[in-house]
Amino acid sequence: MQTKPFRIGTRGxxxxxxxxxxxxSRLMAAHGLPESMFEIVVLSTKGDRITDRSLALIGGKGLFTEEIEAQLASGQIDFAVHSSKDMPTKLPDGLHLSVFLPREDVRDVFISPVAPRLLDLPRGATVGSASLRRQALIRRLRPDLNxxxxxxxxxxxxxKLARGEADATLLAYxxxxxxxxxxxxxxxxxxxIFPPAPAQGAICVESRxxxxxxxxxxxxIDHAPTRAAVTCERAFLETLDGSCRTPIAGLATIGDGQLRFRGMILTPDGGTFHEIEATGPAADAADLGATAGRTIRERAGAAFFESWI
Structure with missing residues (x-):
């Protein structure tokens, strides 16, 4: 029987x-355990410490997980909790995403003291975003914005928004x-119109x-529909070699055992994009996502991807 608290690794x-x-909370409810049986261990990551440059310039998504995964692999923590969209598609040897919690709202939100909607911003207004996907989608809809x-x-x-460093920003709902x-x-x-990042809104647990x-x-506490949806989206991302240099959107929804996926790739300026849809059994989530990724890659052609470099 477990006597020491389970150690949960997380960013701060x-x-x-x-x-x-x-x-x-979900683990306490599922097993009837007291809060004292869980210790939340806060770990600093390079992605948290370096905030003045885009992720594409300093190494990508793994910057939010590397230190946490090192402690997980060595047994210093028992498991780690992450935002699924922050997870690289390739994990360190010996680790896997073992659990997905029920997904929250997948949509993005627009926030601005200047205008109620993205389409209402005045010409030349400045929008701040760290996401290349959001940047590309903004430029696709409003090429006049900065x-x-x-x-x-x-x-x-x-x-930053309150200080006037930008007129608007976008965040995950x-x-x-x-x-x-x-x-x-x-x-x-x-x-x-503004599709989310693959795995947006889903909490995942990484373990050995x-x-x-x-x-x-x-x-x-694993939620099967979220697992299937995120598995499809991550397979799409992996097939496209998705990283923080690539504007990629993807959303899978599950109903009655069937999966519907819609994916999009864009050039960074938003001027060119390709979309794809796929449907099939939720049990085939990984294959559906990977096939969609290969198909859209072939459709776009090699020249399209050169704009990401």
Whole structure:
């Protein structure tokens, strides 16, 4: 019987802590365990420490996970809680994404003191975003806008906006909801027009492959529909060699055992894009995502991807 607290690794941002606490609460409810049986271990990552440059310039998504995964692999923590969209498609040997919690709202939100909607911003207005996908989609819809890099935690970005460093910004609605900041968005963007990042809104748990004790603990909170949807989206991303240099959107939805996927790739200027849709059994999620990725890559042609370099 477990006597020491399970150690949960996480980044230290308010959003990361909210996600770790949600995971802890679900595990407490599933197993009838007290809060004292879980210790949240806050770990600093390079991605958190370097906030003045885009992720594409300093190494990509792995900067938010490397230190945490090192502690997980060495046994210093029992499992780690992440935002699924921050996870690289290739994980370190011996680790896997073992659990996905029920997905939050997948949409992006527009936040601005200047205009109620993205389409209402005045010509030449400045929009700050750290995401190449959001930047490309903004330029696709409003090529007249000035788009700049805007990094940092949610509160940091909102403070930058309040100081006038930009006229607007975009964030994930899931994070806004988890932080209880529902009064902040001025527009919730339609995912048919402004599709989300692959795995957006989904919390995942990373653990060691073959750790039966932790597998038994975590399996009780795995949400199968979210797992299938995120598996499809990550397979699409992996097939396209997705990183923080690539504007890629993708969303899978599950109903009655069937999966519907819609993916999009864009040039960074938003001027050229390709879309694809796929449907099939949710059990075939990985194959559906990978096939969609190969198909859209062939359709776009090699020249399209040169614009990402």
């Amino acid at each position: 941002s308010p959003l990361a802590l909210a996600q770790a606490r949600e995971t802890r 788009v700049i890099v805007f990094r940092g935690q949610v509160d940091t970005r909102l403070e 899931a994070g806004i909801r988890r932080l209880g900041k529902l009064d902040v968005p001025t527009e919730v963007l339609d995912p048919e 492959i073959g750790d039966a004790r932790i597998d038994a603990l975590l399996s009780a």
